[in-house]
Amino acid sequence: MKEKLTREQVLAELENGRDFSGKDLSRLDLQNLDFSEADMSEADLRGAQLSGSNLNLVNLSKSVLEKANLKNAFLSRANLREADLQEADLSNTNLGGTDFESANLRGANLKSAYLSGASLINAVLEKADLTGATCSLAKLERADLSKACLVEADFCGAKLKNANFSLADMNKCKLYKAKAVGANFKQANLTSANLYLADLTGAILEGAILEGVIK
Numbered sequence: 001m002k003e004k005l006t007r008e009q010v011l012a013e014l015e016n017g018r019d020f021s022g023k024d025l026s027r028l029d030l031q032n033l034d035f036s037e038a039d040m041s042e043a044d045l046r047g048a049q050l051s052g053s054n055l056n057l058v059n060l061s062k063s064v065l066e067k068a069n070l071k072n073a074f075l076s077r078a079n080l081r082e083a084d085l086q087e088a089d090l091s092n093t094n095l096g097g098t099d100f101e102s103a104n105l106r107g108a109n110l111k112s113a114y115l116s117g118a119s120l121i122n123a124v125l126e127k128a129d130l131t132g133a134t135c136s137l138a139k140l141e142r143a144d145l146s147k148a149c150l151v152e153a154d155f156c157g158a159k160l161k162n163a164n165f166s167l168a169d170m171n172k173c174k175l176y177k178a179k180a181v182g183a184n185f186k187q188a189n190l191t192s193a194n195l196y197l198a199d200l201t202g203a204i205l206e207g208a209i210l211e212g213v214i215k
Contacts, residue, residue: 127147
């Protein structure tokens with residue numbers, strides 16, 4: 001059983017070793033705090049309020065952030081490998097260069113999030129909302145984005161090899177120069193999407209809506 005910390009204990013630890021690994025910080029109000037470079041691996045942050053907080057370079061690998069509020073937070077180059085972020089609110093969050101490899105982001109809110117250069121290899125983003133998100137140059141090989149909302153999302157130059165976009169809403173999505181070899185777009189809505197110079201070698205487009213696509 002993880003050691004449960006109070007907000008006061010969290011503030012004290014931020015002045016010392018910044019080690020929250022394996023600790024229980026669930027449902028605490030931790031808004032607008034500076035956790036930069038802290039160790040929060042395997043921590044329980046379910047339902048925690050972290051909006052506006054600085055989590056740049058934080059180790060959050062295998063942590064649980066289910067339904068946590070990270071709106072407007074900064075997680076640039078943070079380690080979120082194998083983290084559980086189901087239904088977390090990451091809208092307007094800076095996630096540039098962040099490592100989400102094998103993370104669970106099912107149903108997460110990533111509206112207008114900045115994910116440029118982020119690694120989402122093998123990540124689960126089923127039913128996630130990435131409306132207007134910036135995912136340029138991101139690595140999404142083998143990621144599951146089935147049934148996700150990707151309206152006006154920017155995947156320019158992204159690596160999408162073998163990614164699953166089946167049944168996703170990709171209306172006005174930007175895939176300019178994206179490398180989508182073997183990607184699955186079955187029954188996806190690609191209305192008015194920009195596919196100019198995208199590599200779709202071996203991609204599955206069965207049943208996809210391609211009206212107004214820019215090639």
